[in-house]
Amino acid sequence: xxxxxxxxxxxxxxxxxxxxxxNPQLSEAKAFASFAATERRIAELAPPRETFAGFKDVWEVKxxxxxxxFLYIIQGQTVYVIDIRDQRGHRSAEALRAFGRELRQRxxx
Numbered sequence: 357x358x359x360x361x362x363x364x365x366x367x368x369x370x371x372x373x374x375x376x377x378x379n380p381q382l383s384e385a386k387a388f389a390s391f392a393a394t395e396r397r398i399a400e401l402a403p404p405r406e407t408f409a410g411f412k413d414v415w416e417v418k419x420x421x422x423x424x425x426f427l428y429i430i431q432g433q434t435v436y437v438i439d440i441r442d443q444r445g446h447r448s449a450e451a452l453r454a455f456g457r458e459l460r461q462r463x464x465x
Contacts, residue, residue: 357430359399361437362458368440372424375442390420398428398435414438431459 361369372391376384398417408416408427418425419440427439436459 357399357401357433357435359395359435359437364458365437365439368424368442371442372422372440387419387422387424390422391424394419394426395437398426398437401430401435416441418443 372387373384376382376387394417408414413429414427415429416425416427423443425441425443426437427441428435428437430436
């Protein structure tokens with residue numbers, strides 16, 4: 357499968373980068389190696405384990421050894437990453453609303 361990062365994932369990615377750069381005691385290289393491994397894992401389409409916060413078709417997969425996860429949806433042969441979620445509770449609800457608007461604009465024409 358193809359993995360596509362929606363625009364709604366960009367703030368989460370920027371936050372993750374900022375977090376690791378502002379905490380030099382944490383390994384940015386290891387965190388982003390885990391990020392890449394998680395991206396490969398969802399591209400291989402391991403069956404999703406559980407939905408995110410009651411959203412019917414939104415799945416979450418943890419980025420190992422970090423406080424972050426991918427929120428994503430599968431449509432056809434594409435995995436759309438909606439957000440890079442800080443599991444400690446920052447900004448993902450707004451990303452979910454924005455992702456709905458973005459997909460409607462893209463596909464409901």
